[in-house]
Amino acid sequence: MTDSGRGILTIVSGFAGSGKGTVMNKLISEHDNYALSVSATSRTPRPGEEEGKSYFFKTREQFEDMIANDLLLEHAEYVGNYYGTPKDFVFAMMDAGKDVILEIEVQGAMQVKKKYPDTLLIFLTPPNADEIYRRLKGRGAETDEVIARRMKRAYEETDFIKDYDFLVINDNIDDCTARVHDIIQSAHHTVAHESAVINKLIAGLKKY
């Protein structure tokens, strides 16, 4: 590694049917520099879920303490349970040189961006609206009503795309994964990320 060594914090969001999960799994399995963030939740563990792998399980009181003490990058309440991203886990991995990926939805992404404007925001999408519909329909498990709600939700999410840095079309899982990888690896070379290297260059040149 030639850069400052600290990992990049990336948020990946995307429409239903954008293949976010598949892309994340491919990134993790093909490259050893990535780590996925683990969320905290106040909901009860389900059978088979492991502390620190599936989630960090907290009581409501513990979770509210984390909010009060600003220990979360973002959080939301959903069907009576809290979900959020603990800062300490993410920052520890970044300090260890890992590129940490948060797979979260648009509202959470905006919370993180507000606190940490250097965060890289990537939005994944199927090539067009008809394809979003086709992929949702193709799952076969959902009623027309649920699909209609998801299409409406996708339309609402478009409001936030302008606040992302990159839009990546998932027309092919290999191409899409390679694009996301290149975007994150390029972010290691931004002038902001390389500030330590730049300061060393300036100090070195000053001596001549």
Added chain:
Amino acid sequence: MTDSGRGILTIVSGFAGSGKGTVMNKLISEHDNYALSVSATSRTPRPGEEEGKSYFFKTREQFEDMIANDLLLEHAEYVGNYYGTPKDFVFAMMDAGKDVILEIEVQGAMQVKKKYPDTLLIFLTPPNADEIYRRLKGRGAETDEVIARRMKRAYEETDFIKDYDFLVINDNIDDCTARVHDIIQSAHHTVAHESAVINKLIAGLKKY
């Protein structure tokens, strides 16, 4: 190509000894999506120089007309001759889908950035100051005085690095070229560059 189709405009600058020229030649020879900008100049053609390949050759009067009519992306006067980058050539290649690279120095880069803030600015550097000195010295063709002047010039150029988007260390020509390529290709997927795709998505989702 899945993006809006228009090429990316990239400026590559760098310290003496950064290997800019070698990296540019490798990019052009390894990928067919790149085109190098051709400069205009008011100086007399030298034997072997071809109109439209080496330079667009202009009289002083023609060049001054181009300045007056805002037909240049940037220009400067050097040892009594004008040098500059004609807009029409660059924009025609971008419209044809080519990623156009301008290899220009820092002052010219700032002129272009001011006019076209979307321009991608990449700064190349050897790994450290001693290596810059070593590479200049290694050329063997220059006096100590010239080398000292170039080191001073490099120090002055560091003032502008903060205005670039990316700093790429050239420690290995293959790695450096691959990094520059990934950075430029990633720029095809910025939200700004994909605005046409995004507007189509929004319009498509609205119909559901």
